[in-house]
Amino acid sequence: AVVSTQSTGGYILLxxxxxxMCLARIVAILLAITISGYVVLGVLAVHWLSCLIYVAFARTxxxxxxxxxxxxxKLVTSITLILVFINIVEGKSRVRWGIYHxxxxxxxxxxxxxxxxxxPNHPWYTNALIGLVVGSTLLGSxxxxxxxxxxxxxxxxxxxxxxxxxxxERLKEKHxxxxxxxxxxxxxxxxxx
Numbered sequence: 001a002v003v004s005t006q007s008t009g010g011y012i013l014l015x016x017x018x019x020x021m022c023l024a025r026i027v028a029i030l031l032a033i034t035i036s037g038y039v040v041l042g043v044l045a046v047h048w049l050s051c052l053i054y055v056a057f058a059r060t061x062x063x064x065x066x067x068x069x070x071x072x073x074k075l076v077t078s079i080t081l082i083l084v085f086i087n088i089v090e091g092k093s094r095v096r097w098g099i100y101h102x103x104x105x106x107x108x109x110x111x112x113x114x115x116x117x118x119x120p121n122h123p124w125y126t127n128a129l130i131g132l133v134v135g136s137t138l139l140g141s142x143x144x145x146x147x148x149x150x151x152x153x154x155x156x157x158x159x160x161x162x163x164x165x166x167x168x169e170r171l172k173e174k175h176x177x178x179x180x181x182x183x184x185x186x187x188x189x190x191x192x193x
Contacts, residue, residue, distance in 0.1 A: 010151030020140035024133045032111035035118045051081035
């Protein structure tokens with residue numbers, strides 16, 4: 001439903017955000033696995049279990065009452081949530097996005113620090129890998145804020161071409177005093193938004 005109402009710029013930005021966040025997640029997991037696979041499996045198991053609980057209590061109805069299909073969907077979705085945030089519930093996703101990325105960001109930071117302090121010697125690429133994880137997370141978060149402010153389907157992009165002319169007309173009427181009565185201004189406002 002979201003993709004059908006998504007602008008092209010918003011869709012491209014969303015794909016870039018998902019790629020950046022997924023890259024940071026995968027690199028952090030792989031770095032920590034090089035030191036201790038068991039610790040990382042434990043962290044990922046806790047993350048998966050918390051995602052499974054979240055998905056289990058979310059009011060999703062994707063398969064029209066078929067219990068096994070619904071639970072299979074919830075299982076696959078909770079596995080997907082290990083790497084990347086997907087919105088499975090209608091409504092405002094900003095808070096869920098913030099909680100998820102705060103949670104995974106702390107896990108990524110913990111895994112990178114675990115790798116850094118447990119590494120017996122630091123090869124030449126240590127700083128580059130830490131920068132990759134931290135940089136992709138921060139850039140993905142910044143782009144996500146831009147996405148939610150300007151390109152989310154519930155908003156209209158700031159520079160969308162179909163919005164420029166009505167916006168200029170409203171500004172012109174407001175500042176030059178060329179609009180009619182209050183009801184005409186309200187009617188024009190409703191039709192151009």
